[in-house]
Amino acid sequence: MNQILATNPEQPNQKPKKEKQQSTIRTSTPVDITRIAKIFAIILLVFGICIAATGTYAIYEAEETKGEPAMVNPIISIENIEGDDTTLLLTVTTNIGIDRVIYRWNDGKETTISGKGNSYLEQKIQIPTGSNILNITAIDTQNQESTHSKRYELNSKITLEATNNNKIRVTYEGDTEVAYMTYRWDDGEEQTVDIDAMKVDEEIEALSGRHTLTVVVVDINNKSETKVKETIGVPVPQVNVVLNDDKTKYVITATDATNLQEIIVTLDEDETKKYGQKISGKEFQVEIPLQEGSENLMKVEVINSDNQRAERKVMFKK
Numbered sequence: 001m002n003q004i005l006a007t008n009p010e011q012p013n014q015k016p017k018k019e020k021q022q023s024t025i026r027t028s029t030p031v032d033i034t035r036i037a038k039i040f041a042i043i044l045l046v047f048g049i050c051i052a053a054t055g056t057y058a059i060y061e062a063e064e065t066k067g068e069p070a071m072v073n074p075i076i077s078i079e080n081i082e083g084d085d086t087t088l089l090l091t092v093t094t095n096i097g098i099d100r101v102i103y104r105w106n107d108g109k110e111t112t113i114s115g116k117g118n119s120y121l122e123q124k125i126q127i128p129t130g131s132n133i134l135n136i137t138a139i140d141t142q143n144q145e146s147t148h149s150k151r152y153e154l155n156s157k158i159t160l161e162a163t164n165n166n167k168i169r170v171t172y173e174g175d176t177e178v179a180y181m182t183y184r185w186d187d188g189e190e191q192t193v194d195i196d197a198m199k200v201d202e203e204i205e206a207l208s209g210r211h212t213l214t215v216v217v218v219d220i221n222n223k224s225e226t227k228v229k230e231t232i233g234v235p236v237p238q239v240n241v242v243l244n245d246d247k248t249k250y251v252i253t254a255t256d257a258t259n260l261q262e263i264i265v266t267l268d269e270d271e272t273k274k275y276g277q278k279i280s281g282k283e284f285q286v287e288i289p290l291q292e293g294s295e296n297l298m299k300v301e302v303i304n305s306d307n308q309r310a311e312r313k314v315m316f317k318k
Helices: 030-065
Strands: 075-081 084-093 098-105 111-114 120-126 130-140 145-154 159-162 167-185 191-205 209-219 224-233 238-243 249-255 260-267 274-278 283-289 298-304 309-314
Touching: 075 130, 075 145, 084 098, 084 130, 084 145, 084 224, 098 120, 159 224, 167 224, 191 209, 238 298, 238 309, 249 260, 249 298, 260 283
Parallel strands: none
Antiparallel strands: 075 084, 084 120, 098 111, 098 130, 130 145, 159 167, 167 191, 167 209, 209 224, 238 249, 249 283, 260 274, 260 298, 298 309
């Protein structure tokens, strides 16, 4: 009694089919799309506000600084003057305002020019003879400064020599007749001396202390030559010899602006009658008796503490 069990009498060899599971994928609805669009719009709005704020700040900052000049140091320029090999033209420019300009040759005395707050300054500078370095400093009203240094070479036929009588001797000889000569001490007033000759041989009274002498020689063709020299002038002692009231003695008076050091008296040009005496102070006086039957030739020399010497000769026959 065999029995065959079957669940599907029509297809006894087929396995039962599994039921299909329902899909979980959702389709976006119009409500969801609207929500995403709003979020994206909000992000764009915030980004736009940030960009606008940054641009506004930049414009404001530009307005704040508008009109203020850039902090640029003074500009120094040096040029040679056409037709004049002895003079330079110095110019200084700045958009801030010039306070002052200082220049000097080598390590010598400084010359200061006030800029008066102007944006442009111009100054002519004489080139000294020889090999010299010009040093320039320009300072603006904001205390910014620029510097410039350059070496210049210049030869001159003018000679300046100190004499033993406290003067400066000026000599010059060229190929063309000289019309006139000018000179000045430091930045003082210029003095003019007419020459009208082929040669110059003049003496200028020296000044005491350290000074700069500028001499310019101009020929009849208006061509000039310049010499600049620093001098140290030392006062020369003064000596005076007179007879006393009854004419029996020489009265010798010596004076000096600084200090006397020595007086030497020589009688009748005889070295055996030469007398020296150390002295001090700014004034000294002594009397020398006259000799009977003599020409009483006397030479008086006075030396000061700067080793400057003055001399006086007298003669009186008694």
